[in-house]
Amino acid sequence: MATYSENDKRKLTAQIKHKARGMGFSPVGVAPAGPPEHWGFYLDWLSKGYAGQMEYLVRNLDRRSHPGKVLPGARTVLCVGMNYDQERGAEPADERPRGRISRYARGDDYHDLMNARLKRLLGWIQTLDPGVKGRVYVDTGPVLERDFAARAGLGWFGKHTNLIHKRKGSWFFLGEILLTVPLVYDRPVADHCGTCTLCMDACPTDAIPQPYVLDSNRCISYLTIELKGAIPRPYREKMGDWIYGCDICQEVCPWNRKQARPTAEPSLKARAGLDAPELDELLSMDQTAFSRRFRGSPIKRARRRGLLRNAAVALGNRGTAVDIPVLTAALSDGEPLVRSHAAWALGRIGGPDARRALSEAAGSETDETVREEIGMALDEIDVADGPGGRRGRKREGPETSKPDKHSRVPHAASRH
Ligand code: B12
Ligand code: SF4
Numbered sequence: 001m002a003t004y005s006e007n008d009k010r011k012l013t014a015q016i017k018h019k020a021r022g023m024g025f026s027p028v029g030v031a032p033a034g035p036p037e038h039w040g041f042y043l044d045w046l047s048k049g050y051a052g053q054m055e056y057l058v059r060n061l062d063r064r065s066h067p068g069k070v071l072p073g074a075r076t077v078l079c080v081g082m083n084y085d086q087e088r089g090a091e092p093a094d095e096r097p098r099g100r101i102s103r104y105a106r107g108d109d110y111h112d113l114m115n116a117r118l119k120r121l122l123g124w125i126q127t128l129d130p131g132v133k134g135r136v137y138v139d140t141g142p143v144l145e146r147d148f149a150a151r152a153g154l155g156w157f158g159k160h161t162n163l164i165h166k167r168k169g170s171w172f173f174l175g176e177i178l179l180t181v182p183l184v185y186d187r188p189v190a191d192h193c194g195t196c197t198l199c200m201d202a203c204p205t206d207a208i209p210q211p212y213v214l215d216s217n218r219c220i221s222y223l224t225i226e227l228k229g230a231i232p233r234p235y236r237e238k239m240g241d242w243i244y245g246c247d248i249c250q251e252v253c254p255w256n257r258k259q260a261r262p263t264a265e266p267s268l269k270a271r272a273g274l275d276a277p278e279l280d281e282l283l284s285m286d287q288t289a290f291s292r293r294f295r296g297s298p299i300k301r302a303r304r305r306g307l308l309r310n311a312a313v314a315l316g317n318r319g320t321a322v323d324i325p326v327l328t329a330a331l332s333d334g335e336p337l338v339r340s341h342a343a344w345a346l347g348r349i350g351g352p353d354a355r356r357a358l359s360e361a362a363g364s365e366t367d368e369t370v371r372e373e374i375g376m377a378l379d380e381i382d383v384a385d386g387p388g389g390r391r392g393r394k395r396e397g398p399e400t401s402k403p404d405k406h407s408r409v410p411h412a413a414s415r416h
């Protein structure tokens, strides 16, 4: 690798940033490749169990503790952002049961797009100096991405923990290239959260126990994407209609509450039907249909059983009798996870048809966990539909139950 004067470093830094912006990355910044500033906080966070079942965050601790452990001789972390904001679609006028997908996941998988582009950028840097070594990461590597991005001046940690840029808000992904070349480093920006606590107050599951700290076990994003098993019962109702990820804490943030600045990347724009996906259609998908529909999409991470589990919960929260047939069919799904959440949803909806479907399923169900869910759902119907129960008094009126006060976004930008 060539040796660099201060002037060479300035020139190379400007060239690389210019190239990165030309490739569609923004914001762009550079940080020195020292140990992460919040390493102690990270260890503390893990020790409190806030990572839930995300074992990969505990693996490779040594590699995560310093970029030099993944790329010997690393001097610089080139940090880039990529906007994934979406145009707000018109609210569908029909009464179809619809769920909500976080706006980051409505298009193609950003990992593929950003990885390929950052590798091209690294190749270009190596044409300037073939001696430079580099390593590209987007999300999946042992790198505390927000820590380096904050150090590179891409934004400040919001109290919801996402990085916020003063002009661009927080709807951007992060990616980075570790480099063995020294560059001219950017400065971190000031925290502009001030006394605001809107994100913490709006979170339906109280997943932000204190500013800048997230308890994944409670976060809807974790529950709908990362958690592989059953959704703990106290959180199901609070998930509302979110079936993949959650945007509430970012939607309420004043730094995001302006006109959408839709992503310029065609592949990140919402695929047809993912702006407001139809829940009954999702719940009826077999493995072939799921694989076909979500090829190249981040949603494949939840797998068919995870997504159908989430769709069943959202139907339960809608609480509408017209959804009983599709949930009844799901009681015969091959996956116990889907059957048990369909049972929960039927218990929420209640009424004689839901009760009949559950009783019939109880007779043939062999999985112990599903049997338990069916039992609890039948008990729920008995209590809620009985005299003085929450539905018993309403049975004269339309057969719907109200969602929990938190189960929908409490502000005008809730549906887009
Ligand atoms: C695990 C993970 C999750 C987990 C845990 C999230 C979390 N907050 O830790 C779950 C599944 C819940 C999740 C959810 C989401 N995620 Co995520 N996730 C990650 C991942 C893989 C690791 C994050 C991590 O290490 N967490 C552990 C905590 C301790 O570290 P941290 O989040 O960096 O927290 C720092 C601050 O809290 C800070 N800090 C602590 N105390 C204090 C105090 C003060 C005063 C200050 C200033 C700072 C500070 O130090 C910590 C260490 O750096 C990163 C990619 C990566 N490799 O970094 C993506 C990443 C953070 N996720 C991302 C996204 C987009 C999301 C979602 C928005 C997706 C969605 N809509 O559903 C949500 C947001 C939920 C939320 N409110 O955070 C983006 C964030 C982009 C951005 N602009 O910030 C990342 C960077 C992926 C990417 N490459 O783009 N995610
Ligand atoms: S993503 Fe949703 S559940 Fe998670 S912290 Fe934000 S508002 Fe709470």
Ligand code: SF4
Pocket (backbone or CB within 6 Å): 158, 159, 160, 192, 193, 194, 196, 197, 198, 199, 200, 249, 252, 253, 254, 255
């Ligand atoms: S909502 Fe308020 S507290 Fe939360 S990240 Fe935005 S500015 Fe900070």
